[in-house]
Amino acid sequence: GLFVSSAFSQDDPLPSWNDGPTKSAIIEFVESVTREGSPTFVRPINRIAVFDNDGTLWPEDPIPFQLAFALDELKRLAPSHPEWKNNPVLQAGLNDDIPTLLTSGEKGLIEILDASHTKITTTEFDKRVQNWSRTAKHPRFKRRYLDLTYQPMQEVLRYLRANKFKTWIVSGGGADFMRVWSRRVYGIPPEQVIGSVGNTKFGMQEGLPVLIKEPGVSFVDDKTGKPVGIHRQLGRRPIAAFGNSDGDLEMLQWTTIERKTSFGLIVHHTDAVREYAYDAHPKSSGKLVKALEQAKGNGWVVVDMKNDWATIFSPEK
Amino acid sequence: GLFVSSAFSQDDPLPSWNDGPTKSAIIEFVESVTREGSPTFVRPINRIAVFDNDGTLWPEDPIPFQLAFALDELKRLAPSHPEWKNNPVLQAGLNDDIPTLLTSGEKGLIEILDASHTKITTTEFDKRVQNWSRTAKHPRFKRRYLDLTYQPMQEVLRYLRANKFKTWIVSGGGADFMRVWSRRVYGIPPEQVIGSVGNTKFGMQEGLPVLIKEPGVSFVDDKTGKPVGIHRQLGRRPIAAFGNSDGDLEMLQWTTIERKTSFGLIVHHTDAVREYAYDAHPKSSGKLVKALEQAKGNGWVVVDMKNDWATIFSPEK
Ligand SMILES: [Ca+2]
Ligand SMILES: [Ca+2]
DSSP: OHHHHHHSGGGOSOTTBOSSHHHHHHHHHHHHHHSTTSTTOOOGGGOEEEEOOBTTTBOOOSSOHHHHHHHHHHHHHGGGOGGGGGOHHHHHHHTTOHHHHHHTHHHHHHHHHHHHHOSEEHHHHHHHHHHHHHHOBOTTTOSBGGGOOBHHHHHHHHHHHHTTOEEEEEEEEEHHHHHTTHHHHHSOOGGGEEEEEEEEEEEEETTEEEEEEEEEEEEOOSTTHHHHHHHHHTOSOOSEEEEOSGGGHHHHHHHHTTOSSOEEEEEEEEOTTTSOEESSSOSSSOOOSHHHHHHHHHTOEEEEHHHHBSOOBOOOO | OHHHHHHSGGGOSOTTBOSSHHHHHHHHHHHHHHSTTSTTOOOGGGOEEEEOOBTTTBOOOSSOHHHHHHHHHHHHHGGGOGGGGGOHHHHHHHTTOHHHHHHTHHHHHHHHHHHHHOSEEHHHHHHHHHHHHHHOBOTTTOSBGGGOOBHHHHHHHHHHHHTTOEEEEEEEEEHHHHHTTHHHHHSOOGGGEEEEEEEEEEEEETTEEEEEEEEEEEEOOSTTHHHHHHHHHTOSOOSEEEEOSGGGHHHHHHHHTTOSSOEEEEEEEEOTTTSOEESSSOSSSOOOSHHHHHHHHHTOEEEEHHHHBSOOBOOOO
């Protein structure tokens, strides 16, 4: 199994992973579910793997990329909204005052999203995300956000798909935001993206059907919401789950506990030099305490980013 | 195109459809989107077709099959619920008093669903639907409900999939109810089922993760809800929509209006002898007035069940 798979580099499905127990665990899991006749064999139709996005497939520091988009949109739209001057949360956003924003909690975040994401059609929203993604760059890495995916995780996505898995995103981020680029960035089609959902309303405008993004949130795909979101959209339990924070705890539980064959993995951010190092005290999102405590008892694999990953980011495109 | 496709029976993808403009329209649409180099060509990844279920893929008379399940469940569970004696809606359900039930409207229906579908895990619910479907029979046709699908529509599903379409269900019925059997009955996997969604809550019970079906409805996938449901789960517009009532009007609009290539179809129930005949005045659900009025202007194909369908039901299994 393992020796044959990784001893020769041309056969290595995970070349950006350093050899060691983490890499071995991934390969052993995939081999165990694909080995016909084995008691751990899983039919291709049930090979479902779910991935958190922020902090698991790409960074979430200094702020999640969707929040960076929202703040850039606020600035772009502010000239037409003089009334935002009286709103302290929007002012904090316009001034990149992240500490104040974070203090405002979920209520503040929803105000930012309502101002930057709503009262437009879904078509117009898609265009705005596309336009932003063409030029906006990460403040530290000076690369476009959509190019900043983790190369080791891209390899896991491809390796799983090569073994007849269907790969899904299950993220606290907005589904509408992610679907614009999920296929291009991860090879994941829009219908395999589960995310938070804003209120949306159908209507006819001058004889044409439109969907309007309205203020407010109708579903939060985080924590206990993740298994619920998986149930609502996928309708069955995955056999593999990849996350990085306590927001993924329930998804990991739902995927792995009391299952005949399953796999859970947590990306632990341990590399302050090449990326970021945090768990209990993240800069913005991504607190990791409970899921880390429960990892050993549940057999979840914990990635030590610093030592397990030979490369962090995918090459420049 | 048409002549070649249907002149020889061994090549006929739709043998249960009588030759005529309806059958031709379906075949011409499929040939137009699959003909490489044609201006109407659509790449396989965008070949998405959505199907209403009740009244489109199987009957909805005398009552929708899910309501038949709910009433059978009420009767099975009633001995443990003496308190139901004081509830007039549940009493109407227990007595098969459909007129009273229908008078109680959506509020009454939700009471029936709450009593028959909730306060259990999703796993227990799946078992109950499976058990019911093994024996419960349609009162008129004396066949099991899940065997009562329309053969002509089964052929359309298979024909589209043979031409690299992905087929989806978009129904006002409960997603949890349909997903139990969608693959077996229609060859449609659970993740390609969009339906109404009940409240669901994640929890740990004696160390095991569970999803509990709770009272109340969090999303109604009907009328304007259909394009919203499609957007939430599929994340893009289908190119073909099949329905049978005004509940499908907005889905048909969203799929077809101002699209380069698209197809809309309405199943009109015109065969009282072999099935049922209704439009403006259905027995329970399936009112068809507005969508029928708008069919011609939008180029939607209207199936005359009596004359277009050589066979109604799939053969006994
Ligand atoms: Ca995360
Ligand atoms: Ca219907």
